[in-house]
Amino acid sequence: MATRTIRSKLGLVQLTWFWNRSSNVGLGFNKFSKRSVETLAFEEVRASNEKQYNATAFVLHGLLGSGRNWRSFARSLASDLSSNAPSSVEWRIVLVDLRNHGRSAEIQDLHPPHNMMNAAKDLANLVKSQDWPSPDVIIGHSMGGKVALQFAESCMSGDYGGTFRVPKQLWILDSVAGAVTQENADGEVEKVLQTLQSLPSSIPSRKWLVDHMMKLGFSRSLSEWIGSNLKNSGGDGEAFAFSLNGAIEMFNSYREADYWSLLEHPPKGTEILMVQAENSDRWDPEVVRRLERLASRGEDESEGKVTFHVLPKAGHWVHVDNPKGLLELIASRIASLA
Missing domain, CATH: 3.40.50.1820 (Alpha/Beta hydrolase fold, catalytic domain)
Incomplete structure (x- = not known):
């Protein structure tokens, strides 16, 4: 277990990390x-x-x-x-x-x-x-x-x-409480999922992802929100903090x-x-x-x-x-x- 205390604008912040995953x-x-x-x-x-x-x-x-x-x-x-x-x-x-x-x-x-x-x-x-x-x-x-x-x-x-x-x-x-029919869906979520499926497994950077999605016609706010779900993959690039195939299901x-x-x-x-x-x-x-x-x-x-x-x-x-x-x-x- 490691403990460190840092100072922020909100005052003292104590972070205690338990390495048994809590x-x-x-x-x-x-x-x-x-x-x-x-x-x-x-x-x-x-x-x-x-x-x-x-x-x-x-x-x-x-x-x-x-x-x-x-x-x-x-x-x-x-x-x-x-x-x-x-x-x-x-x-x-x-x-x-x-x-x-x-x-x-x-x-x-x-x-x-x-x-x-x-x-x-x-x-x-x-x-x-x-x-x-x-x-x-x-x-x-x-x-x-x-x-x-x-x-x-x-x-x-x-x-x-x-x-x-x-x-x-x-x-x-x-x-909505009921089923979402194709007629009532605007298709944006499907487009996002299809775009994510087409991306490389290792994303160069958050900036690269945001720029790439905006070039494809997605709004900046949506692109930045998608980018906020990246995490360090342990290599040179980044990966999503979700399982895409499971999320599609x-x-x-x-x-x-x-x-x-x-x-x-x-x-x-x-x-x-x-x-x-x-x-x-x-x-x-x-x-x-x-x-x-x-x-x-x-x-x-x-x-x-x-x-x-x-x-x-x-x-x-x-x-x-x-x-x-x-x-x-x-x-x-x-x-x-x-």
């Missing part, structure tokens, strides 16, 4: 712990380690992303909940790297098929392996939203055993998965909060109308409920385009949970 990092008022296990890699974000947590929110990234993409938002959420949640509730945020993504791409035990069902089962296995209670909240962006819905559906069916309960809140961020499963039945009959005690990014191009008008109808239904004591929200000033990358608005939308509702 580390703890404290940054200002936020405490982080990173662990890689044979189920999934994850990070914990808490406002303070002085109190034992008694409530948990999982954050699930989208296709080709990783938990670290949500680290800044998780810090803000943990801080807000620490200030505004009841004093008896101590929240922690768990940033998960889904199979084939981030540090989980290096884990050999995550066998195919790489689909929504197995991605959700990975979450259950993570909970079991760490001896955690079921998460109270799951926040899922894009593909991560469908993993969250699958997790809830499998909990309802008893697939993970009787000790698992459906989360109290499911936040589905700019992800997951994308195909994401497109085919349909969870309208879950939204039609959400489990008692659960709220499914569907969030549309105002400037997103992923929403068919009929899908929006269907969600609005579900959200306007009267209360049914035997079931949970669905609510529908529009996040202004945001495209698909909600946590980048309008992080303040997203935090205001989510934090107060999570803080209200008993």
Whole structure:
């Protein structure tokens, strides 16, 4: 184990690295712990380690992303909940790297098929392996939203055993509940995946990748985001921090998965909060109308409920385009949970 202390603008930062594949990092008022296990890699974000947590929110990234993409938002959420949640509730945020993504791409035990069902089962296995209670909240962006819905559906069916309960809140961020047909897809994701498949196994540099993708017509923001997922390959070049073939399998499963039945009959005690990014191009008008109808239904004591929200000033990358608005939308509702 090696420990070093460095000074940053936020004050003293202590980094403690555990070479048995775990580390703890404290940054200002936020405490982080990173662990890689044979189920999934994850990070914990808490406002303070002085109190034992008694409530948990999982954050699930989208296709080709990783938990670290949500680290800044998780810090803000943990801080807000620490200030505004009841004093008896101590929240922690768990940033998960889904199979084939981030540090989980290096884990050999995550066998195919790489689909929504197995991605959700990975979450259950993570909970079991760490001896955690079921998460109270799951926040899922894009593909991560469908993993969250699958997790809830499998909990309802008893697939993970009787000790698992459906989360109290499911936040589905700019992800449609039904199958994504070819007619409703703009084809950009497919173009990105095809482009990545055509690249050399060793990428010369992040700058080279960004320039190359922009020459092919992709936007700078998208190109730089793809470039942010590079890691040192140990040689002269860099490699992606995801398994491309596995991610493609997951994308195909994401497109085919349909969870309208879950939204039609959400489990008692659960709220499914569907969030549309105002400037997103992923929403068919009929899908929006269907969600609005579900959200306007009267209360049914035997079931949970669905609510529908529009996040202004945001495209698909909600946590980048309008992080303040997203935090205001989510934090107060999570803080209200008993």
